[in-house]
Amino acid sequence: MQLSIIIVSYKVKEKLCANLQALFSSVNISDFEVLVVDNNSQDGSIEAVRKNFPQVKLITNSENLGFAKANNQAIKIAQGDFILLLNPDMQVFPETISLAVLNAQEKPSAIVSSIKLVNEKGVNIPHVRRFPRLFDQLMVVLKVPHFLPNVLNSYLHKNFDYQKAAVVDSVRGAFFLINCAAWQKISGQEKPFLDERYFIWFEEVDFCRQVREKGGEVWYFPNASCLDYVGASFSQVGLKMKQRYVYDSMLKYFDKWHPHWERRIIFLAWKLVSMPLLLIKK
Numbered sequence: 001m002q003l004s005i006i007i008v009s010y011k012v013k014e015k016l017c018a019n020l021q022a023l024f025s026s027v028n029i030s031d032f033e034v035l036v037v038d039n040n041s042q043d044g045s046i047e048a049v050r051k052n053f054p055q056v057k058l059i060t061n062s063e064n065l066g067f068a069k070a071n072n073q074a075i076k077i078a079q080g081d082f083i084l085l086l087n088p089d090m091q092v093f094p095e096t097i098s099l100a101v102l103n104a105q106e107k108p109s110a111i112v113s114s115i116k117l118v119n120e121k122g123v124n125i126p127h128v129r130r131f132p133r134l135f136d137q138l139m140v141v142l143k144v145p146h147f148l149p150n151v152l153n154s155y156l157h158k159n160f161d162y163q164k165a166a167v168v169d170s171v172r173g174a175f176f177l178i179n180c181a182a183w184q185k186i187s188g189q190e191k192p193f194l195d196e197r198y199f200i201w202f203e204e205v206d207f208c209r210q211v212r213e214k215g216g217e218v219w220y221f222p223n224a225s226c227l228d229y230v231g232a233s234f235s236q237v238g239l240k241m242k243q244r245y246v247y248d249s250m251l252k253y254f255d256k257w258h259p260h261w262e263r264r265i266i267f268l269a270w271k272l273v274s275m276p277l278l279l280i281k282k
Contacts, residue, residue, distance in 0.1 A: 006035045007019065008074075021052075026092055026094040034057070035078060076191065081179075084178075095224060127172040127174070195207070
């Protein structure tokens, strides 16, 4: 099979169904499969998929397992030479999938590749970032960008040209195409599993970092695009819980990829800013 499209969904029934409708209406690849993992949405998503999209391979969880673990459930049984991790709040255009796969086929060094993401007005959504460093993540934790927004220009790759194809550090997991054979060649691993230590946040950055460390490349291509509603699932999570997820994943990323003393600084910074958050209700 050429392509496996994996969608992990949580409480976004309408967006998920629109996503699936667009996929089955426009994908002109003859040999593909769609796998949906529902993270205990309890909003009618499971019933809607079963009724309207019986061709979908549906995995239902009795609890929210997070992004990495849920994707790995589907990756384990996926049969495609390429695996596309696609957020539920996305909508492909007629040529999106075929162009994305063609890009990956023509650039075998691209273990991971992504495309242009646009909002409902067709405006580009910046999603190429450099790997996290102590300075920029410390700025994030301490909320410095709220009054000095340019402090994150390097990390957010503000000068990146979204009109040109390029090797990049990392791309968002919203549209995350993996070349399985190329991954196996550099890693020795048959399946491109995400690191399950991350519940949500940093898991796609971590995978891109693994690709770079093993000698592979992550590519951005501008010739295909996809509509991105940006965080429809995550927007339903309360501020306190969002902060907890980001905090937990950031510390785990630094624990894995950075010196211990850097991780310690991030930890202390989070402790400093967490005091007011204790007063915020979930």
